[in-house]
Amino acid sequence: MSDPLVVFTPSGKRGRFPVGTPVLTAARQLGVDLDSVCGGRGICSRCQIAPSFGEFPKHGVTVTQTALSEWNAVEARYDEKRGLAAGRRLGCQATVQSDVVIDVPPESQVHRQVVRKAATERVIEMDPATRLYLVEVAEPDMHDPSGDLQRLRDALRDSWQLDIPEVPLAVLAKLQPTLRTGNWQVTCAVHQPHDGPARLLDVWPGYFEGPLYGLAIDLGSTTMAAHLCDLHTGAVLESSGVMNPQIRFGEDLMSRVSYSMMNPGGAAEMTVAVRQALNALATEVAGAAGIDAGLIVETVFVCNPVMHHLLLGFDPVELGQAPFALVTSDSLSLPAADIDLAVLHPHARTYLLPCIAGHVGADAAAVALSEEPGQQEDLTLVIDVGTNAEILLGDRSRVLACSSPTGPAFEGAQISSGQRAAPGAIEHIEIDPETKAPRFQVIGCELWSDDPGFEAATATTGVTGICGSGIIEAVAEMRMAGLMDPSGLVGSAEQTGTERCEPDGRTHSYLVHDGSADGGPRITVTQGDIRAIQLAKSALYAGARLLMDEMQVDRVDRVVLAGAFGAHISPKHAMVLGMIPDVPLKAVTSAGNAAGTGARIALLNRAARAHIEQVVREITKVETAIEPRFQEHFIAANAIPHATDPFPELARIAPLPDVSFNTGSGGGGGGRRRRRS
Numbered sequence: 036m037s038d039p040l041v042v043f044t045p046s047g048k049r050g051r052f053p054v055g056t057p058v059l060t061a062a063r064q065l066g067v068d069l070d071s072v073c074g075g076r077g078i079c080s081r082c083q084i085a086p087s088f089g090e091f092p093k094h095g096v097t098v099t100q101t102a103l104s105e106w107n108a109v110e111a112r113y114d115e116k117r118g119l120a121a122g123r124r125l126g127c128q129a130t131v132q133s134d135v136v137i138d139v140p141p142e143s144q145v146h147r148q149v150v151r152k153a154a155t156e157r158v159i160e161m162d163p164a165t166r167l168y169l170v171e172v173a174e175p176d177m178h179d180p181s182g183d184l185q186r187l188r189d190a191l192r193d194s195w196q197l198d199i200p201e202v203p204l205a206v207l208a209k210l211q212p213t214l215r216t217g218n219w220q221v222t223c224a225v226h227q228p229h230d231g232p233a234r235l236l237d238v239w240p241g242y243f244e245g246p247l248y249g250l251a252i253d254l255g256s257t258t259m260a261a262h263l264c265d266l267h268t269g270a271v272l273e274s275s276g277v278m279n280p281q282i283r284f285g286e287d288l289m290s291r292v293s294y295s296m297m298n299p300g301g302a303a304e305m306t307v308a309v310r311q312a313l314n315a316l317a318t319e320v321a322g323a324a325g326i327d328a329g330l331i332v333e334t335v336f337v338c339n340p341v342m343h344h345l346l347l348g349f350d351p352v353e354l355g356q357a358p359f360a361l362v363t364s365d366s367l368s369l370p371a372a373d374i375d376l377a378v379l380h381p382h383a384r385t386y387l388l389p390c391i392a393g394h395v396g397a398d399a400a401a402v403a404l405s406e407e408p409g410q411q412e413d414l415t416l417v418i419d420v421g422t423n424a425e426i427l428l429g430d431r432s433r434v435l436a437c438s439s440p441t442g443p444a445f446e447g448a449q450i451s452s453g454q455r456a457a458p459g460a461i462e463h464i465e466i467d468p469e470t471k472a473p474r475f476q477v478i479g480c481e482l483w484s485d486d487p488g489f490e491a492a493t494a495t496t497g498v499t500g501i502c503g504s505g506i507i508e509a510v511a512e513m514r515m516a517g518l519m520d521p522s523g524l525v526g527s528a529e530q531t532g533t534e535r536c537e538p539d540g541r542t543h544s545y546l547v548h549d550g551s552a553d554g555g556p557r558i559t560v561t562q563g564d565i566r567a568i569q570l571a572k573s574a575l576y577a578g579a580r581l582l583m584d585e586m587q588v589d590r591v592d593r594v595v596l597a598g599a600f601g602a603h604i605s606p607k608h609a610m611v612l613g614m615i616p617d618v619p620l621k622a623v624t625s626a627g628n629a630a631g632t633g634a635r636i637a638l639l640n641r642a643a644r645a646h647i648e649q650v651v652r653e654i655t656k657v658e659t660a661i662e663p664r665f666q667e668h669f670i671a672a673n674a675i676p677h678a679t680d681p682f683p684e685l686a687r688i689a690p691l692p693d694v695s696f697n698t699g700s701g702g703g704g705g706g707r708r709r710r711r712s
Contacts, residue, residue, distance in 0.1 A: 037051060039131050041061045042096065043067045048067050050065050052064075054131060055131070058082075058084055058103070058131065062126060069126055069144070070144060073169040074168075077127055077128050078169065080119075083124070083143045084124055084137050084143065085122050085137070087136040088100055088102065097134065102132055103135060104129055104130040110128050126143075159639050160640050163249065165224060167222050167245050170187070170195070170220070170221060172220075173186045174219050184210060187223075197225055199232075200232050201232060203235070203236075205381060210238060216241075217241040221239065222240075224247060230368075230645065236382040247330055247332045248263055248266060250262070250333070252337070253338070253398065253628060253630045256286075256291075257421065258276050258278055259276060259278075259313070260274065260276035261275055261316050262635055263321065263331070266332070277312060277319075278455075280309065281305050281308055284304075284308075286443045292341060292352065295351055296355065302349070329380050333385070334376065336385065337396075338396055338398055340354055340395070340396040343390060346374060347387075348374070353393075354394070359392070359660070360393060364389055366386065366387060366644065366647075368387075371384060388400045388404075389647065390651075391436050394423075400633070400651050401633025401634050402427060402630050403417075403436075403651070404636055404643060404647040405629040405636060406427070406595055406626055408427050408428070411593070412430065414428070414430045414588065415591070416579055416582075416583075416593065417626070419629060420598045421445070421598050423438055423441065424440075425437075425630075426438070426439060426578045428579070428583065428586060433586075435582045435585050435586060435657055436654050436655070437578050437658070440574055440659075444503075444506070450567060452547075454502060456502040456503065457499070458477070458478050459479065461476070461477050461501040461548070462505045463476040464476075464508045464512055466509075466512040466518070468692075471536075473548075475547065477493060477496065479493075480493050484498075497550070497553065498548050498550055501558055503603075507608055510565055511612050511675075513525070514612075517531065519694075520697065521678075522673075522695075523566065523675055524542075524562070525565065525696070526694065527543055568612070576613055576672040577672050580672070581657055581659060581662060581664060590618070592618070593622045593623075594622060596615075597627070597628070601626070602625045610685050611691070612675055616680075617685055633647075676691075
């Protein structure tokens with residue numbers, strides 16, 4: 036008779052094996068995704084399987100209750116101490132007796148799938164670079180002069196096919212007592228990158244269950260966000276963000292480059308600031324998750340080129356002038372200690388995604404990894420909105436990339452009543468086109484300002500200012516209500532029919548909220564605020580239009596707004612402003628913090644690192660700083676929504692009033708505007 040047939044689901048892999056073959060052995064020989072850390076000793080329980088019994092016409096087998104060996108002492112002991120779910124067996128202990136169908140549950144798969152719910156759902160295949168391995172090391176022998184390290188290397192090579200050429204001195208120093216405490220059984224944390232030698236990071240006596248952790252960090256010019264991930268399950272245990280302390284050296288990137296140029300030691304000063312903040316952020320996120328930051332063994336960073344250089348301790352001076360040369364555009368893998376991440380595991384590793392070009396960094400690469408514009412059938416425009424916007428345009432034929440200096444206005448900076456997103460900040464606003472009266476919502480309260488109970492609900496926070504999403508909606512609503520003309524000029528009270536349009540020097544402002552009654556601030560949208568938004572949105576649109584020119588198209592099929600800020604932008608208001616090209620509103624989606632998601636993908640999957648390194652080499656970079664057409668597009672985009680580009684989709688959902696306030700009359704500051712430059 037032939038050997039029993041073993042069928043694994045859900046993979047469908049099958050093969051015949053002699054009676055008595057352990058299920059784990061059969062799985063490994065067939066390449067089935069069945070986890071194990073302890074090497075088949077029945078300690079880790081990660082190789083749990085669920086045998087199925089009965090008739091299986093699809094597989095042509097009948098599986099009896101005796102298809103696997105009976106429970107043995109190891110399984111019984113494990114079940115007594117930790118418990119095995121009903122119907123589960125340990126794959127390393129159960130042996131094949133006859134034809135059998137075996138299901139490998141998700142938690143027993145090495146490459147578990149973690150679903151990311153965003154604009155498009157897809158999976159992250161779990162294959163982290165740092166994992167735990169249990170080995171038994173041969174005891175020293177008078178007749179074998181080899182050292183403990185040599186025998187540990189032999190054990191790792193024999194059991195796990197791992198060659199370990201590099202071992203930190205501190206790990207060597209603890210190796211002998213660890214081996215003897217564990218009675219020659221030790222758990223090793225091994226970092227095995229996709230493109231280099233494996234490294235031994237740490238050893239523990241006996242079976243160390245872990246888990247180990249990693250940090251995916253999106254290091255932005257304004258904020259930095261960290262996601263703490265379990266390297267075994269892929270779960271995000273905690274996320275946290277803080278302001279980038281480098282803001283005090285300049286709110287935009289070129290200001291920081293200028294600071295470096297003009298201040299000897301300025302670059303080093305900014306490097307120290309950001310590294311200290313990263314240590315504090317890692318401590319905070321670990322504390323919130325209730326774990327020891329010393330068990331964080333790996334970090335992945337995504338950032339723009341200036342932040343990339345300042346994190347690594349490189350002077351960014353060359354990024355401030357053509358040809359915008361990077362110190363290196365390749366990905367980097369280095370000890371976390373090299374960038375002073377002292378609160379992590381002493382031998383933690385750091386990986387930085389590659390930069391695309393001097394002004395398009397690893398954050399844009401992370402967005403490309405997350406959103407995959409090069410895999411789309413539709414021509415997709417991905418905009419990561421921030422102080423420095425990264426823009427990708429592509430489909431299966433090619434992908435283009437550029438960056439655009441939008442400045443901090445979208446984040447509420449350089450706005451008269453602007454503030455960062457915090458409780459009390461206006462985040463949504465509507466203006467009645469008939470009465471010209473506003474109603475708004477503030478962060479921390481779901482009620483609108485004209486709802487009963489609003490004042491009581493906001494008594495603690497008050498109405499404190501207006502954040503980035505709020506100012507975008509306010510300016511767009513002013514355009515839709517006829518309070519502002521296409522050039523961005525605010526009309527007078529006489530021209531608009533509302534006393535809320537107040538004289539403000541030579542121009543006018545629109546009163547959103549008069550907080551004097553309760554001691555709060557007067558919140559207005561000034562002509563200067565509108566100018567700041569015009570400059571920011573013009574830079575954003577001009578960058579997108581430049582990529583469209585390069586692609587030789589006048590329209591795109593889809594727009595994806597990425598970034599933590601992009602998730603809060605109203606697509607309708609963004610289109611009224613002319614921030615994004617004209618498309619049906621249903622074709623505008625949010626991807627959330629796509630750069631952070633890309634960082635998490637790279638943290639949890641080694642193959643993703645190799646993939647994005649290849650993708651970056653294939654992306655065509657368009658340099659906005661030296662492209663003459665950028666200025667042409669920028670000037671045309673100053674109009675709201677645009678001076679020349681048609682917006683037919685917008686006209687269907689939000690017809691804009693045909694008003695003009697640049698008449699030289701109107702009183703109280705309604706005179707002719709000075710020519711814009």
